[in-house]
Every structure is written in C-alpha cells, then in structure tokens.
Amino acid sequence: MNCGLCSNCSPIHNRLILINTSMGSLYKYIKIDRDLCIGAASCVAVYPQIFALDEESKAVILKKDGSQISDHTSVDLLACAEIDDDQLLLSAQSCPTAAIFLYGEDGTQLYPEG
Numbered sequence: 001m002n003c004g005l006c007s008n009c010s011p012i013h014n015r016l017i018l019i020n021t022s023m024g025s026l027y028k029y030i031k032i033d034r035d036l037c038i039g040a041a042s043c044v045a046v047y048p049q050i051f052a053l054d055e056e057s058k059a060v061i062l063k064k065d066g067s068q069i070s071d072h073t074s075v076d077l078l079a080c081a082e083i084d085d086d087q088l089l090l091s092a093q094s095c096p097t098a099a100i101f102l103y104g105e106d107g108t109q110l111y112p113e114g
C-alpha cells in the first residue's frame with residue numbers, strides 16, 4: 001500500500017513507500033502496569049503530553065477530560081490531540097521495567113512484543 005498520491009517515491013527507492021494511511025495511531029490502546037512501574041519517569045521525559053507521575057510516583061496516562069488513568073484505555077481519549085506513534089513507542093521503550101503496554105485495534109499486544 002502506498003499513499004495513493006504521486007508515486008514519486010517509487011523510482012527513488014525502487015518500490016513504493018509503505019505508510020500508515022489510516023490517519024490515526026497504529027496504537028489503539030495503552031496500559032501502564034503500576035506494579036512494574038518504579039517511577040523512573042523516562043516516559044514522562046519522552047512524552048510529557050501523555051505521561052505524568054501521580055502522588056505515589058507511579059506513571060499515569062493523561063486524558064482529554066483532565067482525568068488520569070493507568071488501566072487499559074483507548075488512545076483516542078489521551079490528552080494529546082494527535083498521537084505521535086514514534087514518540088509513544090519510544091516512551092514505552094524507554095521504560096526500564098517495560099511497564100507500558102501498547103495494543104493494536106484488535107487488542108493484539110504490539111509492545112512489548114510477545
């Protein structure tokens with residue numbers, strides 16, 4: 001699948017570039033395992049629009065409505081207007097205890113990879 005526009009990428013790379021044309025995040029759900037979280041705050045440093053530490057120094061996900069959650073939740077409810085997939089994945093990868101879980105549309109766990 002390519003973007004369906006100019007195909008100018010084809011001769012450059014000898015193939016069409018694969019891109020996400022769904023105009024949305026590949027990651028549809030997110031969860032923080034509070035038992036694994038040690039409050040290192042790497043996630044907050046990488047993506048402060050989405051992650052914060054609560055009063056227990058555990059990571060929480062910031063939601064549009066101003067509330068916070070660690071449980072499994074839809075990325076559509078996150079405080080950020082548009083999710084940056086690379087930044088979201090990087091924040092999960094930065095966690096020293098792999099406490100951040102990312103899931104696809106069908107609920108498949110995409111990170112950490114199984």
Ligand code: SF4
Nearest residue numbers: 037038040041043095
């Ligand atoms: S990077 Fe991991 S351990 Fe650190 S605050 Fe975020 S979820 Fe917790």
